[in-house]
Amino acid sequence: MNEHNPATVTLLHTNDLHSDLEAAARIAAYVKDVRRSVSADRLLLVDCGDHMDRARLETEGTKGRVNRAILEATGYEAVAIGNNEGLTFTRPELDALYGDVPFPVLCANLAARPDGTQPEWLRPVAVVRKGGVRFGLVGLTAPFSLFYEPLGWRVDDPFVAARDAVERLKTQCDVIVVLSHLGLSSDERLAREVPGIDLILGSHTHHLLERPVRVGNTYICAAGKSGRHIGHLEIDCLPGGGVSDVRGGCVLLDGRPGDPGILRIIGEAREQARQAMGRPVAKLEVPLDVRLHRESPLPVLLAIALRQATGAQIGLTNNGQLLAGLPAGTVTWETLHAICPSPINPALITIRGRQLRQALEESLLPEFYGMKFQGFGFRGVALGGLSFDGMEAVADLRQPPRYRLVDVRIGGEPIDDGKEYTVGTLDMFTFGVGYKALKEGQVIRYLLPEFIRDVLARALGDPLAVRSSLRPRWRFYDDTSVQ
DSSP states (O other): OOSSSOEEEEEEEEOOOTTOHHHHHHHHHHHHHHHTTSOGGGEEEEEOSOOOOTTSHHHHHHTTHHHHHHHHHHTOSEEEOOHHHHTTSOHHHHHHHHTTOSSOEEOTTEEETTTOOOOTTEESEEEEEETTEEEEEEEEEOOOHHHHGGGTEEEOOHHHHHHHHHHHHTTTOSEEEEEEESOHHHHHHHHHHSTTOOEEEEOSSOOEEEEEEEETTEEEEEEOSTTSEEEEEEEEEOTTSSEEEEEEEEEEOTTOOOOHHHHHHHHHHHHHHHHHTOSEEEEESSOBOOOSSSOOHHHHHHHHHHHHHHTOSEEEEEGGGOOSOBOSEEEEHHHHHHHSOOOOOEEEEEEEHHHHHHHHHHTTSHHHHTOBOOBTTBOSSBOOOEEEESEEEEEOTTSOTTOOEEEEEETTEEOOTTSEEEEEEEGGGGGTOSSGGGGGSEEEEEOOSOOHHHHHHHHHTOHHHHHHHTSOSEEESOOTTOO
16 A cells, blocks of 8 residues: 555455354355455455354364364454353363464453453454555454353443554554444444444344445444355555445355365364264153143253252243253263253243243243244244243133133242242343243343253253153143144
């Protein structure tokens, strides 16, 4: 770049792959094609977080090593920390994964507790030179403090962290790019409130911006989810700093062939994962089935496990957390992961009887038990009805919707609408997902780093709990409409 002519740099960006590893192979093939026409000195490739998802066998069984191998082989030059990296792996697991990583891992608003330092592999910012242009890269992640703190992290206000990072970089860099794992509304606020940012590459809310959106002097970009698109930008950089134009947008990758080298990495990781997860969890004397719409033994066993793990009066789960039942015989970690893939944590809440009653009524309605959604950690297909332990309910399905509960008892006593009860349940319910009445409860704590499959594993190995799961907690006067 000279004082008269701007330099043009190609910026490729991805986000929210959620371990769609075949999509990662298509991305690698696309990047390889671009590299044939763009020199390494003019090309920058970054990821904005949630590349990993422990619902994927290869990611779970290799503790994320398959994702790192793919990032390295594809030639990423910086990655941001998403909540699926920061919250579903422990500090020691992340230390092992990123300790000698060849690219910067960025997050300016995440630090270790209690002293506020960062591990050596984690940086708030990085400076990368391309085509004579100094790019200042800043990583930001969504501030889920109630989840980060039990894992030994301190998560700070991302807007304060962004201002500090921009202030630090503005004399060292020509162009400032934020790798944001905050979500679209936060990205728009960042563009309005933090001067000096040239580009925001977004993620977290899975939004697709097919062309860059300009807010003030800042361009906002995002490439959707699951690797269906890659962001491909041509950035004209001004000699005195800043950008004069950003062209391009998102390229759809569906139907493209995957890179053979990446596909080979995936295949090798699959074998490693199956070996690692072939360990037995328990041996069942009886099969435990799952029905989406109504109570069945395996969801009841999960409710028992949640109650035991949290010490609550009641254990409560949705049936849709479990994708299939278990036959009699040996259960391995691979099998357990296949039927309970969601990276969801147990939660202990207090909630009043009236909210519990509302959730139970809703769980009898097809618009609730058949509700299909993804996100908030849920990797199932549909919500499903509610199963529980420590509580018994009687319903008359001949009555009008929301007036079907005849009797609900907790610890043998009739439910009191005004009384608070402790409930061991799922973190996703505290976000207002599915049975929204459960969000009205007060969170006492989240149980991290355990996933619900970890507490279920313990219950599977407890013959008393397994036998108890066969006893119905629901009773219906007429159950012909809920099958």
